[in-house]
Amino acid sequence: MNLLRTELLIDGQFVPAQSGQTFTTYSACNLQPLAEVAKAGLQDLDRAVVAARRAFEDGRWSGMQPTQRGRFLREIAQRIRDQSRAIAELETRNSGKTIGNALNEVDAAANVFDYYAGAMDKFYGDTIPMGDAVLDFTLREPIGVIAAITPWNFPFMAAAWKVAPALAAGCTMILKPASYSPLTALALGQIVIDAGVPAGVLNILPGPGATLGERIATHPGIDKITFTGETKTGATLLKLGADDIKRITLELGGKSPNIIFADADLEKAAVQAVKAGFGNAGQSCSARTRVFVERSVYDQFLARFVAATKEVKLGDPLQASTEIGPLISQSQWDSVHGYVQLGLAEGCTLAIGGARPKGLDGAAFYAPTILANARNDMRVAQEEIFGPVVVVIAFETESDVVAMANDNIYGLNGSVWTRDIARGLRVARALKSGMISINSHGSASRYGYLAPFGGYKRSGLGRELGLHALALYTEIKNVFVDLEN
Numbered sequence: 001m002n003l004l005r006t007e008l009l010i011d012g013q014f015v016p017a018q019s020g021q022t023f024t025t026y027s028a029c030n031l032q033p034l035a036e037v038a039k040a041g042l043q044d045l046d047r048a049v050v051a052a053r054r055a056f057e058d059g060r061w062s063g064m065q066p067t068q069r070g071r072f073l074r075e076i077a078q079r080i081r082d083q084s085r086a087i088a089e090l091e092t093r094n095s096g097k098t099i100g101n102a103l104n105e106v107d108a109a110a111n112v113f114d115y116y117a118g119a120m121d122k123f124y125g126d127t128i129p130m131g132d133a134v135l136d137f138t139l140r141e142p143i144g145v146i147a148a149i150t151p152w153n154f155p156f157m158a159a160a161w162k163v164a165p166a167l168a169a170g171c172t173m174i175l176k177p178a179s180y181s182p183l184t185a186l187a188l189g190q191i192v193i194d195a196g197v198p199a200g201v202l203n204i205l206p207g208p209g210a211t212l213g214e215r216i217a218t219h220p221g222i223d224k225i226t227f228t229g230e231t232k233t234g235a236t237l238l239k240l241g242a243d244d245i246k247r248i249t250l251e252l253g254g255k256s257p258n259i260i261f262a263d264a265d266l267e268k269a270a271v272q273a274v275k276a277g278f279g280n281a282g283q284s285c286s287a288r289t290r291v292f293v294e295r296s297v298y299d300q301f302l303a304r305f306v307a308a309t310k311e312v313k314l315g316d317p318l319q320a321s322t323e324i325g326p327l328i329s330q331s332q333w334d335s336v337h338g339y340v341q342l343g344l345a346e347g348c349t350l351a352i353g354g355a356r357p358k359g360l361d362g363a364a365f366y367a368p369t370i371l372a373n374a375r376n377d378m379r380v381a382q383e384e385i386f387g388p389v390v391v392v393i394a395f396e397t398e399s400d401v402v403a404m405a406n407d408n409i410y411g412l413n414g415s416v417w418t419r420d421i422a423r424g425l426r427v428a429r430a431l432k433s434g435m436i437s438i439n440s441h442g443s444a445s446r447y448g449y450l451a452p453f454g455g456y457k458r459s460g461l462g463r464e465l466g467l468h469a470l471a472l473y474t475e476i477k478n479v480f481v482d483l484e485n
């Protein structure tokens with residue numbers, strides 16, 4: 001089965017853009033053109049909305065028994081697993097993420113489809129006790145036509161996180177992937193068609209965020225937006241949808257803390273700080289990029305952290321042994337490097353990294369970088385860099401570190417390392433973040449699809465994954481029956 005699709009998916013067919021226009025998507029592995037992809041315009045959006053609306057209103061999908069919808073989702077999961085290597089290689093070629101990460105994410109995507117396949121027919125409403133004269137109950141109804149807008153850093157997985165619960169709930173969809181990495185979203189479209197999902201239920205429109213994305217936010221035929229991307233883009237969508245009171249879920253940026261107390265297993269904490277900070281070349285919303293270390297073990301931890309960072313294997317992302325690949329583009333490299341220069345100007349010390357690694361010239365490689373002796377009020381400690389750069393900040397007391405960790409506009413993720421479990425739980429409660437891990441760099445990678453994912457403050461609105469996400473693709477209707485009439 002050829003998974004390389006480059007046309008728009010509208011109403012069950014892969015078709016060129018009405019304008020005939022295309023755009024080039026590049027391979028982050030070598031910065032060379034990878035494919036010409038149809039560029040959706042506003043007419044294509046209108047056609048996709050008509051198809052999604054028809055597929056929703058005719059009830060073939062939304063009115064289907066949830067168990068039966070679940071069978072389609074399970075079939076999608078199976079087809080993803082059957083073709084996981086091909087999907088992962090396409091993902092790596094387009095986005096530059098390592099093949100190991102891509103395989104894990106494809107597997108995670110299949111798990112998400114399986115999870116929601118089994119969830120919808122167990123997603124009960126309530127009966128509300130009002131006495132014998134009344135029957136009052138709630139229905140969970142699909143919201144309608146959903147538009148999903150996804151980022152370039154987790155292209156396949158981010159699509160799956162939205163498509164699986166929305167389809168499980170009985171919604172129909174338009175998916176707009178990021179132009180840097182649209183290819184695996186289109187492959188998912190092929191898989192969904194092959195699994196027998198009715199035409200129009202999932203439509204896929206690669207195209208420019210500024211025009212197509214903004215029209216999605218105001219389109220009267222779209223009932224809900226689910227967006228993953230930058231905080232400022234999320235704020236734009238929130239404003240654009242305000243007049244229509246458009247439903248919205250936002251998964252946005254992060255600058256998450258990693259707090260290391262003196263009594264922690266410092267070696268484990270250092271090794272996992274590498275994964276938490278530099279995984280996916282730091283192009284991860286949930287990266288723990290502010291490492292806070294108790295003053296008494298600061299030097300000792302920093303030495304271990306630097307040593308563990310030296311061990312990381314950078315290189316060809318298609319090689320199984322590679323742990324960190326290149327950044328998505330040269331402009332991302334320039335932005336990351338600009339932040340490192342800024343950090344040094346602000347008074348940080350370069351503990352490791354800060355440049356292109358030697359011998360890796362063909363793509364936007366950036367060496368994992370630790371900026372030591374940072375302060376939480378520096379811009380490098382406050383702004384999302386979205387590259388393999390972490391700052392290390394000393395702290396004196398538990399209350400100081402909680403105050404510093406919370407002193408940021410974001411609140412997505414956080415880790416706490418301590419052998420004192422009561423303190424670990426106290427800090428977990430005190431942090432204003434949507435996800436906390438204690439003595440681990442996180443659950444999201446291993447069991448993520450079971451638990452809610454999302455942020456406090458400017459990291460987002462609503463949650464993905466788990467039953468929490470399913471709730472956000474449904475409306476609650478209350479029905480009151482007077483049994484005495």
Ligand code: NAD
Pocket residue numbers: 149150151152153154176177178179207208209210212213214228229230231233234236237250251252253254284285286384386412454455459460
């Ligand atoms: P981005 O906001 O630039 O783009 C995301 C998507 O929005 C793309 O499909 C893009 O084409 C589209 N878009 C851009 N401008 C738009 C506009 N004005 N209106 C509508 N759509 C528009 O983000 P990105 O650079 O692709 O992704 C990186 C960002 O995403 C980082 O800030 C990262 O933290 C965040 N992110 C968050 C999560 C999470 O779950 N919280 C996960 C991954 C990435």
